[in-house]
Amino acid sequence: MSLPIFRPTEDPGPNFLKTLERAGLSPFDSGGIASSLSTSNGQLSVPHGTTIVAFKFSDGVVMAGDRRATEGNFIAHRRIEKVFAADRYSGVAIAGAAGPAIEMVRLFQTQLEHYEKVEGVVLSLEGKANQLGQMIRANLPMAMQGLAVVPLFAGWDQIRGIGRIFAYDITGGRYEEVAFQTTGSGGRDAKGTIKAGLREDVPLSRQGALELAISALTEAAEEDSATGGPDLARKIFPVVATITSAGFEAASDEEIGAIAVEVFGNRRGIGGGQ
Numbered sequence: 001m002s003l004p005i006f007r008p009t010e011d012p013g014p015n016f017l018k019t020l021e022r023a024g025l026s027p028f029d030s031g032g033i034a035s036s037l038s039t040s041n042g043q044l045s046v047p048h049g050t051t052i053v054a055f056k057f058s059d060g061v062v063m064a065g066d067r068r069a070t071e072g073n074f075i076a077h078r079r080i081e082k083v084f085a086a087d088r089y090s091g092v093a094i095a096g097a098a099g100p101a102i103e104m105v106r107l108f109q110t111q112l113e114h115y116e117k118v119e120g121v122v123l124s125l126e127g128k129a130n131q132l133g134q135m136i137r138a139n140l141p142m143a144m145q146g147l148a149v150v151p152l153f154a155g156w157d158q159i160r161g162i163g164r165i166f167a168y169d170i171t172g173g174r175y176e177e178v179a180f181q182t183t184g185s186g187g188r189d190a191k192g193t194i195k196a197g198l199r200e201d202v203p204l205s206r207q208g209a210l211e212l213a214i215s216a217l218t219e220a221a222e223e224d225s226a227t228g229g230p231d232l233a234r235k236i237f238p239v240v241a242t243i244t245s246a247g248f249e250a251a252s253d254e255e256i257g258a259i260a261v262e263v264f265g266n267r268r269g270i271g272g273g274q
Contacts, residue, residue, distance in 0.1 A: 046147065047076035049101060051220045051227040052083070052093035053190050054152045054165045055180030055198060057209035060244035061154040061163035063093045064213035066186070066221065067236050068228030078228060083239040085248040087112045090128055090155030091241055095184040097147040104135055104149055111135075125157040129166045129174055137172030150183055156243050163243060186220030186227035193219045206242060210251055213240050214259050230260035 047069040054063045065082030068075060076098075083093045084105050092108065094101035111131060115123050123131070132153050139149055153166040165177040179198060182191040193216040198204065204212065214230065217238050221229030230237050237256040242249050 047071055047080070047098040048226075049080060049082045049095050049098050049184065051182065051184040051186035051190055051217060051224065052095050052152055053180070053182045053187070053194060053213060053216050054093060054154045054177075055194050055209070055212070056163050056165065057242075058203035058205060059163075060156050060242060061165060062206075062209040062213055062240065062242050063091050063152065063154055064217060064238050064240040065093050065095075066217050066228045066238050067231075068226065069098050070226045073225075075228075078231070078234070078236055081239050083241050083250070084109070085241070085250075086128065086132075086153070086155070087116075087122070088247045089122075089158060089243065090125060090153065091243055091248050092132070093152045093154075094149065095151065095187075096149040097142075100139060100142060100147050101149045101151065104139065104151075108132055108135060122158075124159060125155045125164060128155065129153055129164075129176075132166075133168060133172040133174040135172075136168050136170065140171060143170040152181055152183060154243055156245055156247070158245075161245070182216070184227070186217075186224035189223040190216040190220040209242065210240055210256070211259055211263065214238060214256065214263050218260075218263055230257075230264065232257075232260065232264065 048071070049069055050066060052063070052065040054061060063083050067079050067081070069077040069080040080098060082095070083091060086092050086108055092105050094105060108131070112123060112128060132151065136149060136151070143149065148170045150170060151168060155164060157164050165181055167175045167177055167181045167183065180191070180194050182194065194212060197212040197215065217227065218229045221227045228236070235253070235257065237253055237260055240251045240256055242251070
């Protein structure tokens with residue numbers, strides 16, 4: 001691919017997606033990809049990510065996702081990552097068709113980096129949320145063929161000095177959440193645990209936020225076969241990250257593993273974990 005040359009009146013500026021469009025390229029190929037894939041019981045045989053959660057705590061926002069991807073009633077992958085840093089102060093968690101979702105995240109990361117290099121400043125959190133909504137809308141033809149991508153976006157708003165969470169629908173509709181949001185097949189069960197664990201009168205510390213995230217995913221795994229809970233035997237643990245004024249930080253496997261052992265121990269103590 002040669003470097004595209006634009007007239008001054010056609011310069012797409014810092015918008016990386018517009019640059020691709022002007023060069024005759026499309027970031028999302030909707031030309032019948034889904035129709036060429038094998039199907040089983042009318043469903044596409046592609047890996048799908050399942051449960052992701054995001055909620056606010058005292059210092060910012062925590063995002064978490066289990067590691068399982070499924071193809072129908074089969075486990076496609078046990079170690080897929082569903083939580084990514086979008087840039088230094090924001091993150092994306094993915095649910096839906098894994099391939100298009102990961103591609104969208106990579107394009108989103110490139111878009112934000114491209115904007116910062118061209119403009120010399122970081123795009124506002126509101127602008128990042130809008131940009132991701134446009135990318136989801138561009139994926140609508142593929143979503144109509146069964147390759148839907150439904151992410152959660154969260155970050156630290158440097159202007160307001162607070163953490164913020166945004167949810168989306170498959171048309172790119174953007175909705176800011178007050179305290180928390182979950183999505184994916186196990187989202188409803190995880191939401192109940194988070195709702196019970198969040199209290200306005202008791203600020204949640206970072207440690208408490210990590211414990212609540214692991215508990216929510218563990219509860220979801222108890223009720224939803226497509227959600228993978230902490231696997232102590234294989235040492236496969238959910239990806240959990242915090243986004244604060246210090247930036248995006250993923251918790252280590254050692255830290256999450258220790259919390260997971262404690263969560264499972266507490267569940268066995270009350271007759272859970274069967």
